[in-house]
Amino acid sequence: MDKKEIKRQLVEMLEAGRSKTETFKAFSGGAVKDRVLAYWIGARPDPALREKHSGKVNVLIALTCVQALLGAVTSFFMGLMIGPGAAVFFTLFAGLVPLAFAWGFYKSSAKAYTIYMILSVSQISRMFKGYEEDPVMTVVGVAITLGMVFFATWIKNLLFPDLGFVGSKKLKGQYVFSN
Numbered sequence: 001m002d003k004k005e006i007k008r009q010l011v012e013m014l015e016a017g018r019s020k021t022e023t024f025k026a027f028s029g030g031a032v033k034d035r036v037l038a039y040w041i042g043a044r045p046d047p048a049l050r051e052k053h054s055g056k057v058n059v060l061i062a063l064t065c066v067q068a069l070l071g072a073v074t075s076f077f078m079g080l081m082i083g084p085g086a087a088v089f090f091t092l093f094a095g096l097v098p099l100a101f102a103w104g105f106y107k108s109s110a111k112a113y114t115i116y117m118i119l120s121v122s123q124i125s126r127m128f129k130g131y132e133e134d135p136v137m138t139v140v141g142v143a144i145t146l147g148m149v150f151f152a153t154w155i156k157n158l159l160f161p162d163l164g165f166v167g168s169k170k171l172k173g174q175y176v177f178s179n
Contacts, residue, residue: 002031006027006030020042020162020177022094024177034175040165041177045109060152061105064101064148065102071095074086074094075090110156113152113156113160115150116152117153117165124145124146127141153165162176
């Protein structure tokens with residue numbers, strides 16, 4: 001079996017009501033590595049969890065859209081200092097990237113949460129560049145960014161309890177799943 005066929009059968013088994021652990025054991029040691037298989041199982045959105053936490057996801061989507069709007073407006077004015085072409089480019093870039101994450105949150109994509117967290121955390125050191133000029137606004141900006149990252153991480157843990165920060169959770173060398 002190829003990877004697409006294994007993934008299709010995996011989804012069918014989970015939708016039929018088989019537990020995640022049983023499904024993992026059925027395909028473990030096959031053509032797909034166990035860590036990839038565990039990630040597929042853990043990253044599959046659970047409709048019950050999505051429904052239970054839909055309010056929190058909607059708040060995250062709204063905050064991300066506000067972030068996109070603020071980023072687009074700020075980038076527009078910063079781009080105007082360079083030229084009209086730069087203003088359009090920076091506005092689109094700063095507006096569309098957060099909207100792409102909002103779309104991923106809406107579609108319950110575990111990858112969207114993970115990439116959002118990694119990119120946001122990787123930018124924190126750059127946020128301190130203007131600290132000498134305006135320490136209060138710098139600290140406020142970092143606090144808002146960290147707040148968004150922690151909120152997104154919390155929601156990811158609620159929606160995908162079988163995933164860690166980057167990959168699947170392991171306990172004593174074994175992949176563990178909530179059933």
